[in-house]
Amino acid sequence: MPTLGAIADDFTGATDLATMLVARGHRTVVTVGPDALSDGPGAAAVRDADAVVVALKSRTAPVEEAVGRSLAALRALRESGCRRFYFKYCSTFDSTPHGNIGPVADALLAELGERRTVVVPSFPATGRTVHEGRLFVHGEPLEESPMRHHPLTPMRDSHVGRLLTPQTAHPVRLVGLDTVRQGCEALREALDAPELANALVVVDAVSDEDLVTVCAATAQLTLVTGAAGLALGLSGPHAEAARATPASRPGDPGVVLSGSASSATRAQVAHARAHLPHRKLDVAALRADFTGAVAGLVDFVRRSWQDEPGKPPLVHAVEDLGDLEQTAPDGGPAASELVERALAACATALVAAGARRILVAGGETSGAVVTALGVRTLSIGSPIAPGVTWARAEGRAHGQDHTVDLALKSGNFGDTAIFTEAWSVLA
Template sequence: MVQWGCIADDVTGATDLATNLVGQGLRTVVLFGPVDPAGASAVDAVDGVDAVVIALKSRTAPVEQAVEQSLAAARLLERAGSERFYVKYCSTFDSTPHGNIGPVIDALMNHLGETVTIVVPGFPDAGRTVYLGHLFVGKELLDESPMRHHPLTPMLDSSVPRLLTPQTSARVEQITLPTVRSGPQAIADALASLRSADGRTSVVIDTVTTDDLGLIMAGSRTLRLVTGGSGLAQGLPARENPRARDITVRPGPRAVLCGSASQRTRDQVAHGREHLPWHKLDLNLLRTGFERAVADIVDWATGLWAAEASATPLVYSVDSLADVAHDATDQGAESSAALVERAMGAIARGFVDAGVTQLIVAGGESSGKVLADLGVTHLRVGPAISPGVTWGAAVTRDDVLLNVALKSGNFGPVDMFTTAWSKLDGITREERTDSEK
């Protein structure tokens, strides 16, 4: 019986959530969708876990596709025996006036027969807080933060209720901080009073500290469906489970691939360039000779490892926002984002063929493409690197054991590309667990 069945809107969001579930002592595995609605073979192959997170690629997909994939994931989790369900979206509420957060929540509430759920994007440990319904990124309101300039989902309002209302057919209500701080029973009473007699209700809840998350989860313990950022999982009761983070570590060559254009990733790239050998993708070369350009990068990295086994090549796509200001405009031309995503997948295949066993991938789209191209179907979650970022163990379609860290663009310390490797030190288990095989 799986205690929590979770649906995440991208790959790095799924690993963010899994990191926090493991941190609370829940043995967790991430499955990579979209799922096959005809069977639950992927879930059946994973045994002995407390939580399953299905990673979709639905954050910026067409609304109908995002809803369809989310419902298929829910049905799969139901067949696996999930007791409760968790819809995970970005802690900066990345979306448009049309979705996809609201439509997915509506569809899951309708499917599960639920009339009320909570909306909790707050993740205080990662600097995401909500006060009086307004979402902050650090000390800045969401619409005054770098998320205002996001190339796919520019966030131009900080009010979560105002962002959600155009996306949903449900009534949108709020529970503010004084009620949260009054404790779980006050939250439960407020949720009960906000239930709509003639429809669904989504309740946005203030979150300023990690302790608030515990109060919220305790106050919503009777709800079968909860929604939020990955931080909400930190509100689950912690349990002692020293083996929850057990994974197999395979020493060997390592590399960093960055397809994200976020401010935090650009800062991490700048730091990495000072300490690591680096190569910036040349989009013109990729457009005119994709295979040759990829082969040259793989050859460059292979030479580094031959000269120094501990070398960590950094391959990235963006230095500044100027790199994403212009895109392919010819009809039928491949967009720069799609080209970068395709290149990262091909480079990852070349690196693994060359012997890489430890890999950091930055960016949700890049992470999804890398895993798909390597034929990875699931990931066992291991030691945390920072809030929302973790190491994991995966097996490729060629039965290669690989340690991977999949980083959301906005997460991770500035020096992550040079310091994250130390988190694997001291883990010496050599036998694969059942969920890694």
Template sequence: MATWGGIADDFTGATDLAGNWVARGLRTVVTLGVPDAADRARLAEADAVVVALKSRTAPVEEAVRDSLAALEALRALGCVRFYQKYCSTFDSTPAGNIGPVADALLAALDTGLAVVVPSFPATGRSVYRGHLFVGDRLLSDSSMRHHPLTPMTSSDVPGLLRPQTAHRVASVPLPVVRAGAPALRAELDRLRRPGARVLAVVDAVEEDDLAVIARATADHPLVTGGSGLALGLPADGAPAHAAMPVEDGHPLILAGSASTATQGQIAHARRAGVPARKLDLDALRADPEGAVDALVAEVTAHWADAPRAPFLIHAVENRDDIRRDDPADGPPAGELVERALADCARRLAAAGARRLIVAGGETSGSVVRALGIRRLELGPSLGPGVSWAHGVAGDGRAYNLALKSGNFGAPEIFTDGWHALA
């Protein structure tokens, strides 16, 4: 019976959290969408279950509704501790969705406090005096300032959260964390108020800080954060992923992310000679079906000559692509990209694609839904926040998938990530 239940606001975040729980020895399964009764019967052996939602930029009401449905399903599985997973760069707008979902979960669990821990030091994310850093830069000075959907122009996590929540937002500074778990637990208890709720932003700069926070919150029904806090759990044996089936099929890379990290990975792949095609937004606006037809024809022709060689389809190359204005009388660029990459995934799967690296949370959600996959079993890690996984679609086709947050992964992941499947 599962102890931990995760509610992730995108598909890459779900595999990110699951990978960290696997690393701590928990048998973990990801469900793509809220599991139904049939799904739940297949999850009985897991120690932890993560529900992957596509709610990061959804309307607030939809994000809250889906998160509460996920909570109900996880409780039915026997979960007693819950983890609201959002991006370690706190991707959101003043309207949500991190705060509204946290408020709803606090109410549903009838608990008075939850910690807020975006830190993930292994990927360069840390919080000091309530300010979120990406490497040695404040979040507001990082490439996230230019994110097309959730531009992060402030680094003050309590300040970002206050407009999103109906509850008090408190800060717990690093010296309290460094004083140890009993001191941190006492401070969190001090922040509680009868009949009120509070979200406590806790500083963390190193992985040892996460271990302190994990110990101090060991009896909390709800924690919230990036996936880093999961690494603070005490290890329970060796990593718990089973031997992952490796599928025999064509390799494909679909990159919808506009992040600086993904841009670097695209550039590295191109320099290494990986055949690539950038999506043509004008062609997609004029004739979306014809544009996808052309992409599919080019990729299948490549595989006819080199069936084991990956092909890369990507949305952006540089910041100029991100800043491109959307027209007033047509779908926005992001919608075109997600639709085109989902169509490519579905049609190229029919042509034999079975190994996919997908970059971007929104892209991953669109692609996995297009393939009809409902559940993922985690496989080998490709680095902090990224793992291979195995999934079977409703039509019986099986896939190996690496769902990569746009901000994560080494520069060579598109060229070298395949080696883990050898």
């Protein structure tokens, strides 16, 4: 029976956290939404797990919807036996001026009858650190990093406290690196101070060792919040939990579906275009004839499987930021929405056509693809890069059950060659 329950505000974040938990010795299952905890074949996997991560698509949802989904996930986790909880958000603290990190944290605390928690977005393995309350991305302040251009959640302030204060009814406080470096007992004493009793406490961390200290010092808290890096200190009951066996075999058809506009993914797309068959989405064609344009993309991938076996084709949306800035006609969907719908439709058609390995780039795109494929559970397999892993996905689409290997890559994660090299880690 699981004792640790996590709520992730997007699908890439869910597999990111689950990968960390598996490495720390937790038998971990990811469920898509809370219903899979009690219904269908995923329920058995939940009962056998030490930790469960509920994947939501709530990061950019309206505040009330994000809060409602998160509370439903919390209640389902409690009913499954979980007694400690982890609210997982992105290490770049992706949010709007109104949420959803603060409102969800407030709601989870109230539901649990708790008054305070920590806020720890640091993930040094992916270049995210917090010092003096400011969030840095590979050494750059958040507002100077490529995140300032994010099409949905542009981040233009690196001060976590300033970002969080308008979102929460709790006071926001900071515990600095000097206290963290004094060790677990000193940090726990600082966190237990009366003036922090009702606060959301931003905690500095710039190294893995800092995160281990923070995790040990917060063991008494029912709820912690942060990026996946905080799980570094959450040791499980096993030396390392077993990983899922691949659903595919070497040589099985695969595809890369990339909807991300991040600078990291754009570089990955540029590299892959030099090595893989590739096709860029035509937003104008999608507006004119969505069904026909998707059919053309699917046909391109299927031909590529025949003509260049062993080279998973790339279907991508963005080469530069202007690709998603095309003005929609009155009442028409935004370019980003069309991209998500098109790549999700491609995924279901390609699985029906034999795809057994799919690498998806972008949090919103990953959510759309997982939803379209009717995925209920994800079992963590071989890691690809920090924050990115293969997972065995069990789902049902168009009346047919399917099992595929699925990698959900946050737009900012992975090295330049990930689209060409990720396949080698599958057995």
